[in-house]
Amino acid sequence: MSKAARIDLEAVEAAIRAAVLSAGADICTELLKATGKGRRSAQVICGCGQVMRSTGIERKVLTTVLGAVPFDRSRFECPQCGASRYPGDEELDISGTTRSPGVRRMTARAGSRQPFKEAREDLRVYAGIEVSPKDVERVAERIGETIAAWQRTENEALLAAAIPRSNEKTIPVLYVEMDGTGVPMVASAVEGRKGKQPDGSAKTREVKLGCVFTQTFTDAEGFPVRDPDSSSFVGAIETADSFSSRIEAEAVRRGLYEAEKVVVLGDGAVWIRQLVEMHLPRAIQIVDLYHAREHLSDLCRVLFSSDEKKMIHHRIRWWHDLDQGMVEKIINEARMRLPADAETRKKAEAELNYFNENKERMRYAEFRKQGFFVGSGVVEAGCKHIIGSRLKQSGMEWTVRGANAIIALRCLIHSGRFEEFWESRAA
Ligand SMILES: [Zn+2]
Structure with missing residues (x-):
């Protein structure tokens, strides 16, 4: 091939991508013209009960995965209390934000995986999305909090429906593992708490992490084999009481009533024992051998x-x-x-x-004979990977709120449920 015919592929890629994205943003702009304005089939009602009045059209420029997209939509105002609503924003799931759902989803994911500054770099390089580290933090936190609220509702429903879905035992063994791990906190989050510092103060708060997985088979030597992709995680900085409901709900969701046997693995801590007696009474308890x-x-x-x-x-x-x-x-x-x-x-x-x-x-010989796991390695790996690798990096200090939001996000992603959560929003 002659030198003249050689192309700079990278330059071509970048140029075509920019052109395609720009064309996409134009299409998106066109599509949005049909949304958020014009005659409405129903009245817009204020939270206070009043019928709201249109005050005309307002533009906001959205940051989307395709680039900037202007969006013109009607604003409504309440003559009674002065509150405003943008039905178009509500329809598109962009109330109170200029970031599209696609951008927020990428941002939350990136921010859940790495420090906000690095997440911002990746978003710029991979997706051409320009946000500040603070933006990443805010978006990730907000979505983490939305996830936590979504799960609270789900958990309440799971725990309220105390009736087994069926009498059929389709899961041979359901495992519930629990552990705690410390996360470094800002001073105000540990004020007045007892800890391991030389002066008796605390620098960390304990994250309680729970893991649920199932086991169907043992291998040729009789050792248990965890069902592939069967692990799900829940956790938070919270009291043993709140965590008890959280882990019980997760066990119910994963088939507590459908399990022939339920095994709880923990470190023998008193709070875990009490939790099991109250919330998982028929479980076989095993203290992690290690x-x-x-x-x-x-x-x-x-x-x-x-x-x-x-x-x-x-x-x-x-x-x-x-x-x-x-x-x-x-x-x-x-x-x-x-x-x-x-x-x-x-x-x-x-x-x-x-x-x-x-x-x-600690009847390990007996437990092994029954083909049970006797080590809580899955939740310990979770403590390292889900909590430690993101929240315990040097120099990090968390608020309870910030830490819990990121923990909710990371647990959900590692449970393979991020997609499900996002779809539940769109519904
Ligand atoms: Zn009102």
Whole structure:
């Protein structure tokens, strides 16, 4: 090929894309001319009950994925209270914003995945959309809040309909996993709270994260296999009480009543135990094996701090006993080795207490025989990936409101429900 015939493909791509988008924006402008003005079949009614009067046409310029699109629509005003409405905006889902649904959706998605500044860069490079980092934050927050409200309504309906949809048990095992993870907060969000800082103050708030998934098969060795794409996540910075309803509703949505068996995996924390007793009473509770092992290691450190060989020896032995679910044996053996020093003894007894209270939830040999998962790896991965990788980056500080909006967005996207949410808005 001669040099003269060679084309600069990238320049051509960019030029054609710009031209196509511009033509698209023109088409969009034409299409919108039929919306939001002209004779209406029904009166426009104010929130106060009055019939509103048209005050003529007003233009707003929309930012769309095709570029700027002018939109002329009628404005209505209430003679009674002075409130205004734009029925055209309501029809197009652009009330109180100049950003089209398509732009808002992309913006929210980008802002949920990365810091707002980087999201803004990506939107510019990938989609040619110009927004400020603050815009990204506002849009992502607003959509996150809308998602949270949408889910509140959904959850209320799920919990109100306490009757099983059918008696057929179509899900062999439904798992519910829960965990907590700290997120760094602005000072005002942790004021007066107790925390792990040297002076007893707090820098973080706990996000409670829950995960629901199903399991149908075990592999050739009898190990459980999680059903592909079956995990969904819910979470928020909130009280154990609010979270209880949230996770119960999610379990109902995912088939709590259709499940033959329900297994709850957690770290043995008291709030999780109470939650299960109140909200998931027929569930089989299992303390995550790795948390239990961690506690055993701590116990060994307290009992044998002066003798490393003994410490390792007991740890190996007791881990083995733990695998067998022989918690009473561990407790009895440890009781005979309690240190004389009052302070250390107290620490050791606290650990023993943890095992004593959770022993029925640590029958690992039995759980394995039934083909259950004994580790809460899915929710822990969720804590890292859904919460940590976005909300715990260095230098970040969140308000409760901002964090919860992004958590709602990220949980929904990772549950594969973003599309569903968007369609419910359009309906
Ligand atoms: Zn009014």
